[in-house]
Amino acid sequence: MYALLLVLLGFGVLYPVLTLLGAPFSRGLEVATGVFGALLRSRYYHGVLRNTVVLASVVGAITTIVAFAAAYATSRFQIKGMRILENIFLLPTITPPFFFAMSFILLFGRRGLVTYGLLDQQTGAIYGLPGLALAQTVAFFPFAYLLLRGLLLRLDASVEEAAVTMGARPTHVLRDVILPLLLPGIGSAFLLVFLDSLGDLGAPLLLSGRYSVLSSEIYLAIIGRFDIPEGAALAILLVVPAIGLFVIQRGYLDRRALASVGGRAVQRPVTLGSPGWHLAGTVLVWSIAGFIVVLYLSIGLASVTRLWGVDFSVTWNHYQSVFKDGLMILRATLILAGIAALLSAVLSTVTGYLVGHLRITGGWLLEALSTLPLAIPGTVVGLALAVAFGRDPVILTGTAALIVIGLVARTLSYGTRFAVVALRQLDRSLTEASAVMGATDWQTFRGLLLPLLRPAIISSLIFNFTRNVVTFSAIIFLVSPRWNLMTPAIIAAADSGRLGDAAALSVLLIAAVLCVVGPTASLVRYRGGFV
């Protein structure tokens, strides 16, 4: 089993990544140093690197602050309409990140509903850092929110109560008790968002203006010049810090975060805050939710508007024009996302079992290999697969298999984590008993562990599926005429200015995801504790 997994991961993960890393060196060391030297000397790339780091830091900081405030409010105050609120906050997790870039153009662009319609301003200010940062903030907000809320709920209530009893004011408690305990968690949230921003390609393609970032530069180097050595060299520039930060986030901060708060999630009574603070918290979270809803409404509206900014009459034309091909692409998307989710769930459950339960020697290798594609930005994963499987010995160019490999690789790590967490909660004496009774490993796995693992498997299935449907950066280099997916189709429509068609396709996509995932909404919430 171990050997089989190792071979699969080696083939689908390690081989492509090594091929890509080797690409700049394929024409000899001198050429490689030339490529890197040119990159490092180029004034243009200095700017690109700076832009990339500035954008990711800004997005990371804003998102973390807003998410912390929102998580603090929902965990410490009784907020009305919590169920609706939570569902709204989760919406961006089932939406491609560039979706918000589109709604920002619709609302705040030169002909935007708000900027032009309400304020009578004609400004292209959203093209560039501000728009990009805001669009990414909305897209990544729920991930930081879920993480911080999970920690805030786990925070030992007695510590806060003690502080309040001793006469500390709420601001005091927040500053001197909660913040220090939560610091690793806040750091972890920041890095999570920072890494998401590094890897995001869709929003930069639509909104970056002249503000170029690394992910879009890699894309242009490949799609515009097919310069694999340079694209790969850029990818390495992106991958090295990404992996470093990822290790810090996963290996150190995440663990510290849980350790320092300790305790289990409890529904606590309202202990903190004057009515004024309560009101402020309510207003804050509901404005965030309202803002998110408005962004979605703008897309819905654009999908039935003849021509945004010029002719606001209602039409079904966009749906008609995207229906024939759009449905075909949607079908392909759902099918491939389903297959990949299933495969990934199976692989990650087995990996989780081997690593988390049997604790076999060399388990770390499996875990590292299945985590690697998540630590590397999506654009780079896609590029690695396209390059490695576009040449001998194994050519998969244009096949669905290539897309499935890409999707599975990206989600393996989540599923493994779900499984490991679920298995760690299990007392080992149970399986020992089973073994003593003469059951084989397989029998124990099937009869005892599998039923216990079911919730973890189901939530990883759903999670994988939604990730697969909305991903863009990881599959942009893998799609082909025969197997096209929704997200590239939406970006293509938006890029050529057909925002109405792009909006209609987006609505189709989100409706389809909701149809699949919606009935299990409570399970989606359940995953909140893990992310």
Next chain:
Amino acid sequence: MKRLVTICLVLIMTSGVVGLTPLIQMPQAHAQGETLTLYMGNPEPVSKAIAAAFEQASGVKTSFVRLSAGEVLNRLRAERARPQASVVYGIGLSTIQLLKTEGLLEAYRAPNRAQIPQRYRDHDGFWTATDIDFIGLAANKKLFAENRWATPKTWQDLVRPLFRGQIAWPNPSTSGTALTWLYAMIASLGEEKAFEYFKQFNPNVSQYTRSGIGPTQMAGSGEAALGLGFAHDILGFRERGFPLEMVIPAEGTGYDLFCVVLVNGAPQPSAARKFIDWALTPEAQELLAANAYFDLPTHPKAKISPVIAPYQSVKLIPLDFWGLAKKRDRLVKRYQDDVLSTR
């Protein structure tokens, strides 16, 4: 709850099984009837109309992907080991020449080719032009009137500080439209002077798009005041009622021959040949203007739309496509390194 979960799982599984069947088959192994896959450079609706008309005329099931010129070039480069499309249609000679030099095309002397004037076809048989067009500026009349700006008359006018952040432009890395502009400026100014000009011009651009039609669409909807486009795009939008004016700069402008070519190692060679022959007929060429894509057809018998007819004598900057193709990658890179870095 449990039930719903089970239903969900079953749904995902069935979709998986349904999906596995085509997964095993190779793309070309379609049992029922002939198929054809095209890479097309024309806007989505035009590509759709062309594909549908060919499907009707030939019975070949036709599908297409719309791509910009640079994307076609680099997809074919990436798919060299296993080509995914059989025909490239509606991509300019500025890019097609490069495909030819890199051995990505196969020569095909279609029977109908004899009727196309010699200057519109490759003497080695690799490409044949179906239509010709030139680039121009798309200016949003409403925005210009509201701001009381004077419409630019020359390429030089575009560097005026007045237009800072008002211009949408295609990216030369991906767009054939931008490449035509790049070539034309270099042909008329010389490379060094042209790059000086690009550097002065760059700060005025608010957004670079991947596709060549993007800026025209943005200017049409008022998302930008000015954009670069081929006349077929600008006139098409104007005819559909967008408040656009087309400006042909006084220095003369760049142009391109849009070609139909056979991909080397095409997965559907016989359907591909049928398509190429069909695309050279007057009827097929007239479809372009009928779908608001106003180009000059290359077939002498094809009717010239009254929309484009008045522009037949615009001043063109002569371009050496053969010489420029060899410099394409270097020029595109230089634009990135020297121009985009000035902010």
